[in-house]
Amino acid sequence: EPEVTQTPSHQVTQMGQEVILRCVPISNHLYFYWYRQILGQKVEFLVSFYNNEISEKSEIFDDQFSVERPDGSNFTLKIRSTKLEDSAMYFCASSEAPPGLTQYFGPGTRLTVL
């Protein structure tokens, strides 16, 4: 069964460093998403992406964040200058074109900022 994959599973970085989290969505999906979950808190939407552009972003997704689909398979989340409060589990998801409703999630990347 097709699945969303994410790498790395765990990333440790120093405050102020740039990180890139990678995702490979399901191959025939057209909508891509990033969510994050800070330990003990709710899963939060960050951004959705369709047709090579951001379709929606939350207030969390400020100028420090960017997303890219650099080729036909990868979908990346970049954090330019990490802060301690960026420590979280980051989930990538993908879904089909309408009328598909189901978002399929990857296993997540745990980001630890020291």
Place this chain on the structure above:
Amino acid sequence: GDSVTQMEGPVTLSEEAFLTINCTYTATGYPSLFWYVQYPGEGLQLLLKATKADDKGSNKGFEATYRKETTSFHLEKGSVQVSDSAVYFCALRNAGNNRKLIWGLGTSLAVNP
């Protein structure tokens, strides 16, 4: 804004016990409702969904009915197994072009043999 409230965990049950995890929501319009499950060390998996009032979603013995009158989508299972131990998340997706999921806090379930 839209929100989801889940009963707090952890929930600890013995095998074969009946499970209910409460979920209520606040939303404008007519959202779709979801339960996702996260097994230890794994990602978020869709467990079941319902897209309109009175729909019942079901999967792996779990059920949830979309109750518009009580704005609820409670998860139930008649007889839990040890393998059901996981964190369960209730979520909604509102209508329109907005595709983001709004999540509850998650409820941890531990089933003892």
